Structures are given as C-alpha cells and as structure tokens.
Amino acid sequence: MPRLQQMRSSIATTVLALLFLSGCQLARNSTLSPKPEAGTIQVTIKVPEELVARDMQVIYRSTKCTTTYRSMLDWEKRTRDNYAGLHLQPVRRPGTDLYEATLAVNGGGACRWRLSNAIFGVSYRDPSKFGSDVKLGAGGGLIVMFDESASAHGGPNFKASISAEGVASVKQNYYPWLHERFLGGDRKSISLTTNADIFIRFRAPNARAVHFEPIFHPQFLVRSIGPKVKRKGEGTVFFYPDGSHSTESRTEPNFKKLEAMRQAAEARL
Template identity: 30%
Template sequence: MYNQSKIILLSLVLFTVAGCNISRTVNKTLYPPANTKWVNIEVKNPSQYTKPFPIEVRYISYGCMKKRISGFDGSVITEPSYNVIGIPMQQGSSDIWEAKVAMTGGGSCKWALSAVTLGIEYIDATHLGKDLVPGTAIGVTLAFDNDASRNGQFTSSIGDLNITRKYYPYIRERKIAEKTKSLSLLGKENFLSYRVSKFSSIYFYPEVDEMKIVRYIEPSKKTDGVYSKIIYPDGSVAPEKTLFPDFDKVDKMKIN
C-alpha cells in the first residue's frame, strides 16, 4: 500500500483549513491556465506484481491564507493553505506509466505546485508466500518550492531528473500486536527526496531483484532476552536488537 507515501506527503500539510478571508471556505478547485508549465512524469513498473500508485500532489496558496491556534502559547498563526490531490498514472507503452502535473493550479486561490510523491508498491504478494499481503510502498518525494523542502533533507537537482534504484523484497512477520505477514520493498532509502528546478520531466525507473529476500520475524510473545530476527538472503542473521536490514550488505551479497 502507499500509506507510507501518504505519511511523507501529508506530514508536510498543516491541519485546520480556514477560509480565504478566514470566514469563508477555501476553494480548492484547480483551473490551470492555458500557458502553465506541465511536469512530465514517467514511472517504469519493474514487475507484474507491482504497480505505480496514484501520484500524490500538493498545491500551496498564499492567496487564501488560513489561521490556526498555536499549541505552545495559544497565539493565532496565519499560514498558507494546502490542497492535496491524487492523480492516477496511465499506462503508456509496455511497462512505462505516465502522468502530467500542472505547475500552476490556478483557481481563485492561485494554487501553485509545491510537492509531488510518486512510486510503486506490491499489488500481489502471494507469489512469494500464500499468506502474504502487500505492504508499504517505495518511491520519490519531489519539492518544487522552499516550503516543501524546508526540513533540509532534500537533494538539489537541476534539469530533468532520472532516478534508477534497486530494491529487494522485504517480508515482515508480526506476531505480537498484530498477526500479519506483509511484503514490501527494501531500498537504500525507501523514499528519496529531491528539490528540483529548471526541469520538464521526471523519470523513476526502479529495479526489483526477487532473488534476494530479506525477512523480519517477530517472536510469538514478548519475552526478556528474546528479540525479533532479521534474516538475510544467504541465511545469516543480523545482530540482536537490529531494527533495520543493512541494504548494502544485501546488495553486495552473492546468492548461488
């Protein structure tokens, strides 16, 4: 599922939307002008078991400001409004999926593109285990303005952006709080972050190698001295209390 991408994108959005003049509801209707610049996005689907999830797009408006109460001192803070929408990708030739996003959203609030999240997720997990269900997604978050990139964790990119990364299946068996077996994708970074400028196209071409499967297995119950295990494709086990798999180790691992 793309819940993880939703968390990344929606964490940028501050809650409580008031009206353009605080007394009226924000008009979130988009009317891209005829002369708007469009962002061309391509995602290559690497497997019959995966699929690009709908692009999550965030627009920002300084024309329709909102007010919220500070949780620190109760003061009133005036901030821009946000408008988050989903845009389904369309399958083009073969395994290439495409979408276009307007830089200028227009409308009465003068919406402008701020951030986009794109990527892929498993839609079928049973080929690697009959009890497996699809887990979290992987992908890219793009910042188009200073507001979206204000946390400083974005790599600067000038010109068209071509991204190719390798991912491996990651099976997680949870047995304590919830009893689930999910299949996700493991990457060096599950979501890459870029601050883009002077571009027209974004290309994301992920690769999935299902010859190397990483497993996370929880114990059946909480017991002192008994910890979850991370098992690598060659059968080796990560040191006790390891929380996340070592991607570089998996990537360099030779499997017969």
C-alpha cells in the same frame, strides 16, 4: 481563574483550532483548476514486471489563501499557507513498461495555487503470492519538492541527478522484504527496502521532467520476524537470501549486506 474554568477554556480553544483547520480542509479541494497551458512537468516511471505504479498525490500550495490556527505550544494564533491535493493515475505508454503523468505547475483558482510537491512510486502488484494474509507494506515511494517547502513527510533526504535540460532522474535498487510482526497486532507485510526512508525525498525546483527507475531484485528476498514481547534484548530476526540470519535492533534490513550479496552472486555468473 478556577481550574475547571481553565480546563473549559483550553478545550474551547482546542475545538476552535480544529474548526479553523477542518473548515479550511472542507473548502479548499474544490478550488483547484489546473491550467496545463501555464506549464507542465512530465513524470515517467519505469515499472518492473512484478510491481505496479501507485496513484500519484499532487500537492499545491497557496500563499494567498492562508489558514489561521492556535499553536498547541503557546495557544498563540499562527498563520500558514493552505494546501490542496489531487490524485492522478499514471498511464502506461503502449507496448512499454513506462508509466506517465503530466503535472500542471499552475493549480489555478482564486487562491493562485502553485505546484508544491508530488508523491508517487511503485508497490507489489500481488502481495498474496507470499500468502493470503500478506498485506502491502511500505517502500518504493518518491517525493519531489518543486518549491522551497518541505513535504508532509519531511524535507530532502536524497540528491537526484538533474540534467542541464531540467530532467531529474532517480535510479534506485530495491529488494523485497517480507516481515511478520506481533507487537501491536499480528501482521504480515511485503515491502520494498532500499537505503532510504519509506520515501526518497528530494528537491527539484527547476525540473521540467522527472524520471524514476526502480531496479528491483525479486530473487534476493529478505524475511524478518519481529519480537513477540517488548523487553530489553529482544530484537527483530532477519533471514537474508544467502542463508544467514541475525537478531538486530534495527527496524529494517541491512541494505549494504543485501547489496554485497547480490554483487557477489552476479560476479559468479
């Protein structure tokens, strides 16, 4: 086959694959009709004063309705389960710092959608307190996988405490991290850093409730400045709350160092 014809064939196949995927994406979100009477999972988030509960993204999976696509590796046809999502805003329990949301296990519809995972968490209420040009960064997120599938952000990286009653609990320390970067465009952001990835991810297939309690330590702010040029030996400079600083190849603050500083400060009280 001539090279030009091969190129045209490859392009056509790629477009076909995209049409398969985009067509499914356009059709599937309207098919959700959650049925709470078939069972629910109660999510509770204890939100510290300076933070706010994020909108929840709830993902349902269907093994009945599937998508056909062509693999980018060998151009062979593959079939995968379909996914559909909806957004929920956790509601504050009056007079408390607890925010709640109820997830229907059965997503309803002809595709027989079933709850797969939920993404939620906390973020800064007002990033502008660190400067008018400061934007919200990453961190403070949680992903609970209720079936055997991995989330779009990967599989489990954390082990939650699950009680005999089916309550999955996560209690985690977070520190504010103000970062200024230059490579790829100047940007200042305020994030929540801990000893996990951007998202804490765990599997809880038998959970009937999920409790998330982020323990926030706003007085232990760590600042960092990224390199201005990309070359060997350049790294990010971290300024820790005890006055120390160091240039490191890591991309986020040293959580163990922050924990040690906080514990030492608390021991002096």
